Amino acid sequence: SADPRIVKDAFTIDALSYAEAGELAYFGAKVLHPRTMRPLLAHSIPLHIKSSFNPGAAGTVITPEGKPSGGRVKAITSVHGVAVVMIEGTGMAGVPGVSARAFSALAGDGINVLMISQASSEQSICIVVMAARAEAAVHSLIGAFDVELTRQDISRIYSIRDCAILSAVGDRMRHKPGLAGRMFSALGRCNVNVLAIAQGASESNISTVIEEADLRPALTTLHAAFARSQRRAHLFVFGAGGVASALLQLLARQQAWLQAEQQIDLSLVGVANSRSMIWNEEGIDPQRAVDGLKKSSESSSATSILERLLSSKLDRLIVVDATASPEVSGMYGALLGRGIAVVTANKKASSASQVEFDALREAQREGRVPYLSETTVGAALPVLVTIRDLVDSGDQIIRIRAILSGTLSFVFNEVSDGRAFSQALMDAMSRGFTEPDPREDLRGADVRRKLVILAREMGLRIEPDEVVLEPILDDSLHDGDIDSFLARIPGIDAAWSERARQAGEEGFRIQYVGEIGPDGARASIEHVDRSSPLGSLAGTDNLFEFETRRHEGNPLIVRGPGAGPETTAGGVFADIMVAARTIN
């Protein structure tokens, strides 16, 4: 199905038609000269081809009809060591005989032409010959068009070396609209420049000339897409913390299922943390990636990683950001603009200034690839997708009310249940729910970022400092180091307990509620009715209430686990799958 020296998973085709075999014979399968088949063809005699190294194997049988493929591509062939010879000029149009003289000159010098392409305006003719004959061909043509070159009817005759021909072969391909589209989309996705294209009278061949350096990625990509019917995608992961580790474990568990059940071949090509990186385009075992990263000596400056990502020729490359690093989020624009998809759990980019966010969206439009960030709000809960669907379908979101922080949700649930504020906070710390310094959570920076992301998904334009946050702690408590903070925090327990008790008597609980509505975006300490959805939360759950014009007074509610490395990794993986399925 392809040259096994280049494509690892090339396989033997069981049946071919004469026409298909003829196309293939020209390339890889050198056992078969095109004329060999002519007498067979005349009498419809089947031809069996076996491997001399493995005569017991089934081999390939060639018959008049082959095995009808419904217009599918059966094999991808390649010829390397070719050159493109270009004849360019504005004086050729409408002059009969330019092609005739060109080909006569080449034939006169015994130069074989592999492929011809002349687009309709006749401003240029493109001829493909073996590289060894390129110089002779240019010389021959310059001789033939001496006069036209002097008169500038022809402006230039030159050759491009180090090229390769790549052809998709299959019966009746012309009757399957879209095959050419899939072929050239795949080459475009892996950044392969197409120098020339020809699909001629034959129904069973589309040929294209590319740079020889691109042959391996192009051949591998087309072989997977057509011969193996696999959707290939490549993953690069930034991060080596909890989310990244959980994601790599998940990938290790899911790879085989994806390939068998979903025809998606998802390959990990690289992982980087702030110190080092590993990179292997042939694929990395996800379970060994974290270890590999620890042992790796390859340095990982952001610039060098970005350069490697941008210059790679990998089909459907998806970069995953499982860090909180502004250096990584700073790369998104460049990646998206170059057609590399970004899946992120990092809130930095989506909650940056409006002008930075606009630039990101613009880069995404330019690159025509997904930017997916569902896990930046409510982890794996379907929050951003719900907003997008409501906006798309012309509903107007009047108000979103939400418990956006698992940490604050936990603390206030505990306080509402009668625990001391400091005890609840210490418990959250020891369970790993908080930042190393829990004042980070209490300051509300995380809630602010999430509200900005929600508002932008609603289509609003907003700067982060427009979000109004009610402070949870007195300013004085934010001074000093963490130990002194922890020593002083029991001092506020009594006030919180009293507040919780009073609220409880009236049937309320305390929550830190984020809201986006007609009055803008804000978050504040609220007393919520115990029998309301917001008042019935437990643990670290998040909750989102969407009140819309279509359903005033009857909100759509999404509730569930909104944090944790495994949950977040699950959400990131779901985003990766959306990207793998939609990049085209």
Next chain:
Amino acid sequence: SADPRIVKDAFTIDALSYAEAGELAYFGAKVLHPRTMRPLLAHSIPLHIKSSFNPGAAGTVITPEGKPSGGRVKAITSVHGVAVVMIEGTGMAGVPGVSARAFSALAGDGINVLMISQASSEQSICIVVMAARAEAAVHSLIGAFDVELTRQDISRIYSIRDCAILSAVGDRMRHKPGLAGRMFSALGRCNVNVLAIAQGASESNISTVIEEADLRPALTTLHAAFARSQRRAHLFVFGAGGVASALLQLLARQQAWLQAEQQIDLSLVGVANSRSMIWNEEGIDPQRAVDGLKKSSESSSATSILERLLSSKLDRLIVVDATASPEVSGMYGALLGRGIAVVTANKKASSASQVEFDALREAQREGRVPYLSETTVGAALPVLVTIRDLVDSGDQIIRIRAILSGTLSFVFNEVSDGRAFSQALMDAMSRGFTEPDPREDLRGADVRRKLVILAREMGLRIEPDEVVLEPILDDSLHDGDIDSFLARIPGIDAAWSERARQAGEEGFRIQYVGEIGPDGARASIEHVDRSSPLGSLAGTDNLFEFETRRHEGNPLIVRGPGAGPETTAGGVFADIMVAARTIN
């Protein structure tokens, strides 16, 4: 930007480079002979082109560099009335001079060649000439290859009439990987067969030969995609009831916004109900569609509509099913298989027998287009997308518990609140929550279908009759006509009221709960804790609890309006947008 006689929204390009203008000059813009520009080119003199009919307009300025487009396509040109001449045979490979002799013969007879394409195997050469010269060209070539034809080195020389050349023109296109892919994908999406392709030395032209009959759809599609940067999609709607009407109203409201803000040009091309249909590929005003349908005399047999849909050459055609008709759902396989996307609120297909559902999925894989049915369960609530994301990300769904029927939810909420069963049912009827015969709802057929759809989205294989339903009414009540039923129904009020009272005393409410878990799929009358999410529902809300391996004991919950024509239409519209964005 294209021939204004064919493309309605063609526009004047403000600036072109010499090279681009040279390409264009060859076609539409007959004001400009390619050689006109040569002296200008030598001295970099700008050329201004104005319209004689509108000399005040800005017109086009042609300069050496033009207006850098970053490798974008600026115009789509077309030449009609051409023919493709094919030379086919297995004896041409590796023989120098075949092309030379072919073009010499044509030049000798004064036949101008517009385009040449010879794919790499040399089994065929494709030459494009004006249709008027096709016969002469074949004759000329048969003369030249007399010997080869006798020896069968060349098997056939013939022409294909009624063809057209379509070219995309823009500077430095070769340096923009993926343009060819987008061009041929677009042609593939609208079912245009590509007879020949050539992209030659020139960086600014990709040419393709198609059947002349396909010129209008192909030109319109490429012009929208490239020159106008619009993502075009076409909508055909089955149905004229509440959901369809709400959907058409929504479309009328959203069309302008989609075009301006999302670059999506969503055009309604047809509407059909069980009696008649309207069809207009130029677009139908959604607000007048329902009226148009009433007045239309065009008959609408399912077969004739299907035929029209399958033979249309519309880019990104999306068929929407807002009926409950098995005749419409029976078309999905044929539509999907031919690359036509299906968005449905009709549960029939997704809840048919497993073998029928498998065939649907197979057709979808074949056609590579979306089949979207989010509204078949929980209307616009994000239910199926949540299941898909959980399954994709390797989580295991242990159990789904759900209130799946807005009608039953309403009735049991009322009964739990102390109303008589018959009163609650009559109220539901008068508010339009039920089927015309409310026993349809009470029989649970709708709940059964939804459970099958949920189970299949989880990846389970299930037949509809494997769902175990606890009956709500005694068999005897299902006998007789609706009036006799309504007369007898108060007879069961006392038993239900007593049951609700007892449950209420223990802190429970009555609900009809659907469940899919380790024991299969079933629905039963349950007493649910008043403080649990299931026990806190109101009105006709639906609720879905997803308990997964990753979050055992802490389910993800989605709750909200699960029925109503506006809600459902909103969900259908969101699915349409997903389709419009992802079809490639």
